[in-house]
Structure formats: C-alpha cells, structure tokens
Amino acid sequence: xxxxxxxxxxxxxxxxxxxxxxxxxxxxxxxxxxxxxxxxxxxxxxxxxxxxxxxxxxxxxxxxxxxxxxxxxxxxxxxxxxxxxxxxxxxxxxxxxxxxxxxxxxxxxxxxxxxxxxxxxxxxxxxxxxxxxxxxxxxxxxxxxxxxxxxxxxxxxxxxxxxxxxxxxxxxxxxxxxxxxxxxxxxxxxxxxxxxxxxxxxxxxxxxxxxxxxxxxxxxxxxxxxxxxxxxxxxxxxxxxxxxxxxxxxxxxxxxxxxxxxxxxxxxxxxxxxxxxxxxxxxxxxxxxxxxxxxxxxxxxxxxxxxxxxxxxxxxxxxxxxxxxxxxxxxxxxxxxxxx
Amino acid sequence: xxxxxxxxxxxxxxxxxxxxxxxxxxxxxxxxxxxxxxxxxxxxxxxxxxxxxxxxxxxxxxxxxxxxxxxxxxxxxxxxxxxxxxxxxxxxxxxxxxxxxxxxxxxxxxxxxxxxxxxxxxxxxxxxxxxxxxxxxxxxxxxxxxxxxxxxxxxxxxxxxxxxxxxxxxxxxxxxxxxxxxxxxxxxxxxxxxxxxxxxxxxxxxxxxxxxxxxxxxxxxxxxxxxxxxxxxxxxxxxxxxxxxxxxxxxxxxxxxxxxxxxxxxxxxxxxxxxxxxxxxxxxxxxxxxxxxxxxxxxxxxxxxxxxxxxxxxxxxxxxxxxxxxxxxxxxxxxxxx
Numbered sequence: 148x149x150x151x152x153x154x155x156x157x158x159x160x161x162x163x164x165x166x167x168x169x170x171x172x173x174x175x176x177x178x179x180x181x182x183x184x185x186x187x188x189x190x191x192x193x194x195x196x197x198x199x200x201x202x203x204x205x206x207x208x209x210x211x212x213x214x215x216x217x218x219x220x221x222x223x224x225x226x227x228x229x230x231x232x233x234x235x236x237x238x239x240x241x242x243x244x245x246x247x248x249x250x251x252x253x254x255x256x257x258x259x260x261x262x263x264x265x266x267x268x269x270x271x272x273x274x275x276x277x278x279x280x281x282x283x284x285x286x287x288x289x290x291x292x293x294x295x296x297x298x299x300x301x302x303x304x305x306x307x308x309x310x311x312x313x314x315x316x317x318x319x320x321x322x323x324x325x326x327x328x329x330x331x332x333x334x335x336x337x338x339x340x341x342x343x344x345x346x347x348x349x350x351x352x353x354x355x356x357x358x359x360x361x362x363x364x365x366x367x368x369x370x371x372x373x374x375x376x377x378x379x380x381x382x383x384x385x386x387x388x389x390x391x392x393x394x395x396x397x398x399x400x401x402x403x404x405x406x407x408x409x410x411x412x413x414x415x416x417x418x419x420x421x422x423x424x425x426x427x428x429x430x431x432x433x434x435x436x437x438x439x440x441x442x443x444x445x446x447x448x449x450x451x452x453x454x455x456x457x458x459x460x461x462x463x464x465x466x467x468x469x470x471x472x473x474x475x476x477x478x479x480x481x482x483x484x485x486x487x
Numbered sequence: 488x489x490x491x492x493x494x495x496x497x498x499x500x501x502x503x504x505x506x507x508x509x510x511x512x513x514x515x516x517x518x519x520x521x522x523x524x525x526x527x528x529x530x531x532x533x534x535x536x537x538x539x540x541x542x543x544x545x546x547x548x549x550x551x552x553x554x555x556x557x558x559x560x561x562x563x564x565x566x567x568x569x570x571x572x573x574x575x576x577x578x579x580x581x582x583x584x585x586x587x588x589x590x591x592x593x594x595x596x597x598x599x600x601x602x603x604x605x606x607x608x609x610x611x612x613x614x615x616x617x618x619x620x621x622x623x624x625x626x627x628x629x630x631x632x633x634x635x636x637x638x639x640x641x642x643x644x645x646x647x648x649x650x651x652x653x654x655x656x657x658x659x660x661x662x663x664x665x666x667x668x669x670x671x672x673x674x675x676x677x678x679x680x681x682x683x684x685x686x687x688x689x690x691x692x693x694x695x696x697x698x699x700x701x702x703x704x705x706x707x708x709x710x711x712x713x714x715x716x717x718x719x720x721x722x723x724x725x726x727x728x729x730x731x732x733x734x735x736x737x738x739x740x741x742x743x744x745x746x747x748x749x750x751x752x753x754x755x756x757x758x759x760x761x762x763x764x765x766x767x768x769x770x771x772x773x774x775x776x777x778x779x780x781x782x783x784x785x786x787x788x789x790x791x792x793x794x795x796x797x798x799x800x801x802x803x804x805x806x807x808x809x810x811x812x813x814x815x816x817x818x819x820x821x822x823x824x825x
Contacts, residue, residue: 266524317649318530325529325538332545336552343552343561350566355782359775362720369721370728377732424740434739443738445771447730 173256181263188273188303199274203264207257214253221249233441244360265331268324276302286315384422513596521603528613530646532638539614547597554593573784584702598680605673608666616644625656726764
C-alpha cells in the first residue's frame with residue numbers, strides 16, 4: 148500500500164504528471180481490452196472487410212475521445228478559448244500549445260490499439276482475406292470466381308468445414324499476417340521517428356516563445372485550481388456563517404418568548420476575513436459572473452497601495468503601458484487590456 | 488516497502504540515475520516484447536529475407552529512438568546547442584559528453600533485442616533458409632529441380648506443417664544447421680558488445696580525465712539548473728495566481744461598495760510574505776521579458792557578482808525593473824562605548 152501511495156503521490160505532484168499517469172493507464176487498458184476482446188470474424192464475403200476495419204478503427208476513436216474527456220486541461224483550454232476578453236487579452240499561442248499537448252496525450256492509447264492489432268494480425272487477415280490474388284496460390288486454379296471468393300473469405304476461420312483441410316489456408320493466412328506485421332512495425336517506426344524529430348528539433352525553433360507559452364499555460368491551470376479552492380473555502384465559511392446567524396435568530400426568538408439570556412455567538416474574526424466582504428448570494432453571483440466575463444489583468448504590483456484608508460491612490464513609482472487598474476471603477480467589460 | 492522507496496528515491500536523484508532506471512526497464516521490456524511477439528515467417532521465396540531482416544533490425548531501431556525520446560536530456564541538448572551565446576560561452580565538449588552518454592544508454596535495449604533474436608534462431612532461420620548449402624546437407628541431384636522450384640521448397644523450411652522437400656534436404660538437418668549459425672552469431676555479438684563496453688570503460692580514464700570531469704560536472708549542472716528553473720517558475724506561477732485572485736476578490740468588494748477591509752496590520756504581513764515569494768516579478772510583461780532573457784541571454788557562471796551588485800542577473804532590458812522591485816535592505820550599526 149505504501150508503494151502505491153508513493154507512486155500515486157509522485158504522479159499527483161503536478162498536473163502534467165497526472166496526465167502522464169492517466170495516459171499510461173489508458174495505454175495499458177487499451178492492450179488489456181484487446182487481449183480480452185473475443186475477435187470473431189464473420190467469414191462471409193462482404194462482411195469481413197467491414198468487421199475487420201471496424202474493429203481496427205472504432206475502438207481507437209473511442210479511446211481518443213476518452214483521452215480528451217479524462218484530461219482536465221481540455222476544459223481549461225476551452226474556457227480560455229471561449230472567454231470574453233475582459234481585462235486580460237487572449238494569447239492564441241497558449242491555446243495552441245495546450246491543444247497540441249492535449250492531442251498528443253490523447254493519441255497514445257489509440258495508436259497502441261492500432262499497432263497491437265496490426266502486430267497480432269487477426270484483424271488484417273479477416274479484413275483482407277477476400278482481396279488477395281488467387282493466382283499466387285496454385286490450389287485455386289480450378290475454382291470459379293464466386294467459389295474462390297467464398298473460400299478466400301473463409302480463410303480466417305480455422306474450424307470452418309470447407310477450409311479446414313485446404314492446403315492454401317495456412318499459406319494465405321501466413322502471407323497476410325506477414326504483411327500485417329510489416330505494416331505494424333512500419334507504423335511504429337514512423338511514429339517513433341516523428342516523436343524523436345519533434346523532441347530534438349523543437350528547441351531549435353522559437354525556444355523563447357515556447358518558454359513563455361509553457362509558463363502561461365501552466366499559470367492558467369494553477370489559477371483555475373486556486374480559484375476553485377478559494378471558492379470552496381468561501382462556500383464553507385459562508386455556509387457556516389449562514390447557519391450561525393440562523394441559530395442566532397432562533398435564539399433571539401426564544402429569548403423574546405422566555406427570559407433566557409442568549410449566549411453571544413462568537414463570530415470568528417478569521418472567518419469573516421475569509422469571506423472578504425462577500426456575504427450574500429447576489430454579491431457572490433456578481434463575483435462569479437465577473438470572473439468569467441472580465442478576468443483581472445496579470446499585474447499584482449499595486450497590492451499594498453490599494454489598502455490606504457480614505458481611498459487615496461498614491462502615484463506609482465513607474466508607469467508603463469501595462470495597467471493602471473486601480474484608477475477606474477471596474478465594470479463588466481472594460482476597454483483597457485493588458486498587452487501580452 | 489522502505490527498500491523500494493529508497494531505490495525509487497535514488498533513481499530519481501538525478502537525470503542520469505533516472506535514465507539508468509528507464510534503460511533497465513526498456514531492456515526488460517525488449518526481452519518481454521520478443522517473447523510476446525508472435526513470429527510468423529511467410530515461407531515464400533522473396534518474402535522470407537525481407538521479413539526476417541525486418542524483424543531483426545526494425546524493432547532495435549524503434550527501441551533506439553524510443554530511448555532518445557524518453558530521455559529528457561535530448562531537448563536539453565538541442566536547447567544548449569541552439570541557444571544564443573549571450574553571456575555564457577558554449578562548450579562543445581559538454582555537448583559531446585551529453586550526446587555520448589545518451590547514445591550509450593539508448594543502445595542497450597536494441598542490443599538486447601538483437602542478442603535475444605539471434606540466440607533464439609527463428610528469425611535467422613526464416614531469413615536465410617533459401618541459402619542453405621544443399622550440396623553439403625542434402626541431395627542436390629534429386630529430381631532435377633529448377634532453381635526457382637528449389638528455392639520455393641527451401642523457403643518452407645521454417646514452416647514445419649507445409650514443408651514438402653524431405654527428400655531434397657531433411658528439415659531437421661537444415662533447421663539445426665541454421666540455428667547453430669544463428670546462435671554462434673548471437674554469442675559473438677554479445678561478446679563483442681561486452682568487450683567494447685569494457686574497453687570504453689577501462690581505457691577512458693587514460694585519456695583526458697580532467698576534461699572528462701569538467702564535462703561531466705557542467706552537463707549535470709545544466710540539467711539541474713533547468714529543473715530548478717522550471718520549479719521556480721511553477722512556484723512563482725502559484726504565488727502569482729494566489730495574489731491575483733486575492734486582489735480580484737478585494738476589487739469586487741470595493742466595486743460593490745461593500746467597504747470591507749482586512750485589519751490593516753494583517754494586510755502588509757500577508758501580502759508582504761506573498762510578494763517576497765514573487766521575487767519582484769509582478770506583472771505579465773516583466774515575466775515575459777524574464778523568460779525571453781533566460782533563453783536569449785543566460786546569466787554568466789559567476790556568482791560573486793550577485794552579492795556586489797544587487798539583482799544584476801539579467802542585464803539589458805529588465806535591469807531597471809529588477810533594481811526598483813527588490814525590497815530595500817536596512818543596515819543597522821551599533822556603536823559600543825567601552
């Protein structure tokens with residue numbers, strides 16, 4: 148158990164690790180699914196191709212969609228893409244980076260399914276047994292075309308009466324499996340070559356831009372998490388306060404009817420602080436709407452200056468084009484935007 | 488469990504150890520892949536050689552490239568090679584060392600595959616069954632077969648069930664002959680690889696040991712520096728997000744005219760702590776400049792300059808920012824009247 152906890156903690160350490168972990172699990176699940184799936188070739192002339200190609204391509208599509216669904220980052224990316232601009236400009240490079248990283252991870256399990264399918268060979272033999280050239284195999288010289296087609300389509304079925312002892316069955320099966328395995332290895336080699344080139348050549352192009360997009364996409368992810376945590380905390384304190392007030396009001400009613408001295412409910416200073424002044428439903432709704440419609444600009448340099456009593460705003464030591472956020476009241480959508 | 492944790496931590500301790508671990512896993516995976524792979528010789532004259540050699544050589548290539556792909560140092564090597572010189576000179580010896588160490592590790596899994604394949608013998612038998620010396624092993628003058636026919640028959644040697652040339656050359660004899668050659672090749676290959684590894688290891692200290700120590704140190708340094716930079720960026724992003732959200736809540740507060748403020752003593756303390764963690768980088772533009780500068784102009788490998796000139800790490804564009812955003816230090820002197 149300790150071992151699992153350690154491995155679990157390692158993968159949880161950041162969201163990229165979590166995604167790598169999920170990716171690996173999906174890949175293993177893909178292999179396990181293939182081995183436990185009971186492949187059942189119909190051995191009929193037109194059905195073979197449909198069944199074979201269906202088994203080769205439909206489960207990968209399902210696995211791909213699974214990979215997209217299980218990835219938390221897809222939601223973050225969609226949100227970033229679709230949000231109104233508000234106080235923070237959108238950077239398409241970040242969205243592209245997130246999209247490509249999501250796609251790469253989601254593609255692993257489908258690719259593994261296709262490669263395992265090809266290396267195993269059953270699917271390929273089933274799909275293409277009707278398409279081989281009967282002249283390569285002398286045993287079909289005396290059969291009519293329809294008969295040949297029927298016999299060929301029965302090649303994948305070892306126990307079929309017609310083909311059980313046919314001399315060409317094993318040869319055809321072997322021939323097709325050989326092609327299937329060659330195709331599988333070629334696909335694997337091509338993909339690994341592409342991955343290798345992508346990995347080694349990427350730093351040669353726009354490394355600075357890459358560092359930037361990686362940092363900000365990580366930032367967006369972390370910000371979303373922290374915002375959710377802050378809201379959770381707020382919810383808890385809000386609920387607590389709500390209930391305390393309810394009890395207080397009940398006590399007051401009781402006090403009016405009888406002569407008990409109510410105990411002063413202790414309002415935790417700490418909790419009030421956590422509520423940060425947001426103390427009713429409408430205010431919270433306004434805050435959440437504002438978070439979506441008008442995300443704050445990426446500038447936290449004016450923190451202490453905001454808190455002066457009387458609302459004075461001292462002039463800043465340096466002003467640049469970036470933001471003078473404190474000077475105008477915040478509306479739903481503002482025209483000022485921070486430059487990327 | 489403790490032992491496992493210790494091993495895990497040891498392997499994680501630096502990139503090289505981690506890669507050794509991955510290397511071992513890939514070697515085992517390579518052997519496992521071979522035994523799980525269902526070898527299927529086509530037993531047709533021209534296909535045999537292609538299939539056999541393909542299975543002998545394509546998976547090792549895949550494993551070799553996979554060894555590079557799994558190694559984080561590949562992008563680090565490319566980055567170090569392609570970066571602008573900035574304030575830090577590039578050392579080709581370090582790059583060569585990194586490349587050699589990566590290539591050596593990536594070669595292990597392919598070598599295991601090739602050895603296992605040759606020692607098992609199926610692949611070799613499939614590829615070279617048509618080249619069996621019929622004069623030595625069988626009955627060449629049997630029924631005056633044409634070359635093509637003979638090749639067709641010989642191609643079926645690996646396939647027990649369909650072999651029909653028992654009179655030409657006994658299948659068992661040919662199979663044994665081919666397997667014997669295959670295993671001899673396999674053991675020679677293993678011996679050669681081991682000998683090479685031994686020579687490289689034993690003789691290297693005789694040449695340029697000092698330069699080797701230097702390259703090893705600086706390549707570890709580059710690796711650790713990159714990791715620490717990524718960690719620092721992540722920590723910074725976390726703190727940035729926290730402060731950003733705190734300020735957002737406060738602004739909402741203010742805009743809704745609620746007039747609630749934290750107790751004034753608390754604010755500077757909390758915000759001050761968080762601001763310290765931000766290391767003076769408090770807006771998007773500055774962060775972007777920092778990241779660009781990290782690539783275009785890495786800092787020199789000279790630490791004493793930092794103490795003398797506060798925050799002189801990134802020269803050029805962001806100099807005035809770093810100067811004004813660092814907290815001022817107070818110096819107090821005491822005089823004693825003795």
